Amino acid sequence: MRREQEYLDRLHARVAELRADARQAAKEALSRGGSTYQAMLERDVRSAEAQGLAAALDADEQGLCFGRLVFRDGSDHHIGRIGVRKDDEERTPMLIDWRADVARPFYLATGHEPMGLRRRRHITTEGTRVTALQDELMDLADPERTGHEGSDADTVLLASLDAARTGRMHDIVRTIQAEQDEIIRAPRHGILVVEGGPGTGKTAVALHRAAYLLYAHREALARRAVLIVGPSPVFLGYIGDVLPSLGETGVLALTPGELYPGVTATGTDTPEAAEIKGRADMADVLARFVADQQRLPEPTLVIEHDDGELYLDREIAERARRRAREADLPHNLARPHFAFEVIDGLTRQLVERIGADPYGGPNLLGADDAAQLGKEVAADPAVHEAIEELWPTLTAQELLARYLAEPTHLSEADAAAIRRDDGDWTPADVPLLDEAAELLGEDNSAAEAAAEGERQELIAYAEGVLELSYGSRTQEFEDKDDEESEVLAAHDLVDAERLAERYEEADHRSAAERAAADRTWTFGHVIVDEAQELSPMAWRVLMRRCPTRSMTLVGDPAQTAEPGSCGDWDTMLRPYVDDRWEHTRLGVNYRTPAEIMEIAAAVRRAEDPAFEGPRSIRSTGNRPWSRRAENTRDLAAAVAAAAPGPDDGAHDAQDTHGRCAVIAPAELHEELLTALPHASAGEEPDLTRPVVLLRPRQAKGLEFDTVLVVEPAALGTSDLYVALTRATQRLGVLHTGELPEALRELGGEA
Numbered sequence: 001m002r003r004e005q006e007y008l009d010r011l012h013a014r015v016a017e018l019r020a021d022a023r024q025a026a027k028e029a030l031s032r033g034g035s036t037y038q039a040m041l042e043r044d045v046r047s048a049e050a051q052g053l054a055a056a057l058d059a060d061e062q063g064l065c066f067g068r069l070v071f072r073d074g075s076d077h078h079i080g081r082i083g084v085r086k087d088d089e090e091r092t093p094m095l096i097d098w099r100a101d102v103a104r105p106f107y108l109a110t111g112h113e114p115m116g117l118r119r120r121r122h123i124t125t126e127g128t129r130v131t132a133l134q135d136e137l138m139d140l141a142d143p144e145r146t147g148h149e150g151s152d153a154d155t156v157l158l159a160s161l162d163a164a165r166t167g168r169m170h171d172i173v174r175t176i177q178a179e180q181d182e183i184i185r186a187p188r189h190g191i192l193v194v195e196g197g198p199g200t201g202k203t204a205v206a207l208h209r210a211a212y213l214l215y216a217h218r219e220a221l222a223r224r225a226v227l228i229v230g231p232s233p234v235f236l237g238y239i240g241d242v243l244p245s246l247g248e249t250g251v252l253a254l255t256p257g258e259l260y261p262g263v264t265a266t267g268t269d270t271p272e273a274a275e276i277k278g279r280a281d282m283a284d285v286l287a288r289f290v291a292d293q294q295r296l297p298e299p300t301l302v303i304e305h306d307d308g309e310l311y312l313d314r315e316i317a318e319r320a321r322r323r324a325r326e327a328d329l330p331h332n333l334a335r336p337h338f339a340f341e342v343i344d345g346l347t348r349q350l351v352e353r354i355g356a357d358p359y360g361g362p363n364l365l366g367a368d369d370a371a372q373l374g375k376e377v378a379a380d381p382a383v384h385e386a387i388e389e390l391w392p393t394l395t396a397q398e399l400l401a402r403y404l405a406e407p408t409h410l411s412e413a414d415a416a417a418i419r420r421d422d423g424d425w426t427p428a429d430v431p432l433l434d435e436a437a438e439l440l441g442e443d444n445s446a447a448e449a450a451a452e453g454e455r456q457e458l459i460a461y462a463e464g465v466l467e468l469s470y471g472s473r474t475q476e477f478e479d480k481d482d483e484e485s486e487v488l489a490a491h492d493l494v495d496a497e498r499l500a501e502r503y504e505e506a507d508h509r510s511a512a513e514r515a516a517a518d519r520t521w522t523f524g525h526v527i528v529d530e531a532q533e534l535s536p537m538a539w540r541v542l543m544r545r546c547p548t549r550s551m552t553l554v555g556d557p558a559q560t561a562e563p564g565s566c567g568d569w570d571t572m573l574r575p576y577v578d579d580r581w582e583h584t585r586l587g588v589n590y591r592t593p594a595e596i597m598e599i600a601a602a603v604r605r606a607e608d609p610a611f612e613g614p615r616s617i618r619s620t621g622n623r624p625w626s627r628r629a630e631n632t633r634d635l636a637a638a639v640a641a642a643a644p645g646p647d648d649g650a651h652d653a654q655d656t657h658g659r660c661a662v663i664a665p666a667e668l669h670e671e672l673l674t675a676l677p678h679a680s681a682g683e684e685p686d687l688t689r690p691v692v693l694l695r696p697r698q699a700k701g702l703e704f705d706t707v708l709v710v711e712p713a714a715l716g717t718s719d720l721y722v723a724l725t726r727a728t729q730r731l732g733v734l735h736t737g738e739l740p741e742a743l744r745e746l747g748g749e750a
């Protein structure tokens with residue numbers, strides 16, 4: 001213990017040095033200029049590394065070093081959440097990153113397959129103090145004894161599973177299990193599906209996989225960033241500490257409703273509307289709706305022009321539309337083709353009329369005259385108004401708002417279900433907006449004009465500076481150097497352009513930050529949690545964000561709650577990769593004790609007799625209970641009595657009370673809050689509070705020491721299954737009406 005403590009003290013001293021260095025390096029890396037692709041790449045990689053290191057070093061109190069591997073060949077390594085090297089010539093490793101190959105035996109070695117190990121040590125720390133050692137002898141012939149042998153890795157695992165929850169997810173680097181390790185380190189390319197029941201560590205594995213990939217493919221991923229998609233803002237908050245504690249910051253975490261930059265989906269759809277909007281057919285429906293915007297004049301549009309009336313008739317418009325469509329470009333980008341053809345058609349009309357030879361001879365106008373007329377037609381605002389009427393420039397938002405106000409190409413009932421005149425965007429609108437943006441094409445002209453404007457301003461500024469210094473010269477000098485000064489001005493102009501370019505390069509945002517603002521960004525890897533919930537339209541968005549199809553999808557079809565989701569993996573993925581995706585399964589439930597899992601599985605079995613839940617790794621001896629109340633007010637009082645009171649507070653992460661969630665249908669929240677004024681509730685409740693009141697959907701992916709499920713009969717099977725499996729220790733069920741059959745056997749409160 002003493003020797004380990006001394007080692008750790010040296011390690012922490014070194015980390016303190018590195019922390020200061022990393023902060024400085026992050027600053028320097030970001031301000032580094034350079035115009036070449038390589039320089040920008042290096043900057044991104046360096047800054048990601050340095051920022052990550054700083055973040056990981058900040059988190060070092062949480063157990064920087066947690067293991068030690070002693071090999072038969074005499075080599076000996078400490079394992080930790082990041083790699084740390086000495087400040088000597090060889091940069092000798094002091095701590096090996098858990099992701100390095102050398103560290104693998106820490107997770108995989110067994111008595112049967114010792115992988116060259118003599119001894120594996122688990123080091124437990126509190127802050128910077130070593131509090132316990134557990135040694136596993138891998139070589140029974142080894143005569144050395146330390147007095148810490150006897151326990152095995154499960155002791156460490158079970159202690160971590162039993163610990164009180166803090167409302168924030170923690171990393172599991174100390175105790176990654178072999179089946180999880182395989183998934184975490186699976187090759188980057190291709191689609192990997194990780195399926196598993198509640199509590200099997202899918203989220204934990206997905207996050208550690210992100211950390212592993214960022215480590216193993218630093219260059220590629222620091223530049224393109226990793227996208228993590230999770231079900232709700234509360235969930236993203238819950239998992240938000242894990243990657244920074246592992247030193248990784250190059251990750252963008254979004255909910256499916258946030259995938260369209262600039263749009264916040266605050267509205268809600270009926271389940272029916274969400275299902276319709278999520279159907280794969282909607283891509284085709286929107287494409288047809290875009291084509292509907294490319295109209296023909298009915299009747300002929302008459303345009304007052306200086307040289308007489310112009311008739312934009314069906315024939316001109318039809319030809320122009322055909323030509324524009326042949327260009328096979330998105331709507332907004334094809335518009336110039338349409339405009340060109342219309343102007344051409346109208347000019348011909350004018351030429352034929354003005355130049356007509358009354359005696360029937362050839363047209364009297366020459367090519368120059370015709371060109372001049374063409375220019376005038378092209379400059380006429382009335383012509384452009386007419387073009388805009390027939391082929392409007394549209395944003396995705398405009399198009400979708402138009403569509404939702406009057407949905408077409410759907411059955412009457414479906415159209416009625418999604419019709420909406422105004423109101424906020426909903427999560428189900430987001431994939432439609434993205435689809436619309438694809439169909440319309442990025443209309444970058446405004447952004448480009450703005451960028452060009454900015455560049456011109458900089459050039460003008462540089463010229464202004466030049467003029468100032470030029471003006472301050474003596475007259476004599478000016479006269480003499482007239483020619484040269486022009487050369488000088490041109491020279492400075494070039495510099496001004498360089499300046500403008502550099503201005504663009506000095507974009508100090510990280511790749512993840514740039515990705516957040518850019519709809520067309522493509523990520524180096526995409527991780528989707530609760531992947532079973534996504535609609536076919538949402539998959540289209542994610543596949544566009546990841547053309548390399550380097551993806552990890554985790555989910556549990558048995559927990560599917562959204563009406564419009566794809567349901568099974570094959571339906572989800574076949575359209576994109578046929579059957580070229582890999583399927584893995586996690587089968588051990590680390591969260592829910594056996595007593596609770598049994599009840600939850602019974603709920604599912606009522607619908608599907610063949611259902612098998614994941615196997616719980618532990619039991620707690622706490623029997624789940626139920627309690628009936630006469631009416632809603634008594635129900636609320638019973639919930640309040642079962643939940644921790646305002647003074648049993650969990651005010652810091654170290655407390656032992658843990659966290660309690662009350663999971664209840666939305667209709668009951670008001671009443672429950674009167675009885676539980678200290679509970680955190682609302683759209684984004686604070687999970688670190690001792691009591692949290694949640695709707696069933698909000699509870700997805702989360703976990704608590706104690707869970708109180710209220711009125712289970714009001715929840716659908718899937719929501720109920722999710723709610724029941726959130727507890728790590730205790731479960732209570734409170735109700736007024738009949739219980740679902742699977743819960744009727746529950747005894748009373750102990």
Ligand SMILES: Nc1ncnc2c1ncn2[C@@H]1O[C@H](COP(=O)(O)OP(=O)(O)OP(=O)(O)O)[C@@H](O)[C@H]1O
Pocket residue numbers: 157160161170171172175176177180196197198199200201202203204205556559590591700701702703725
């Ligand atoms: N190897 C491990 N060591 C320690 N804890 C683990 C390990 N694997 C999983 N856990 C813990 O088990 C709990 C459940 O993990 P996680 O939330 O990742 O499960 P999940 O499969 O995503 O569950 P759900 O589908 O119910 O949301 C978490 O507290 C996680 O930290």
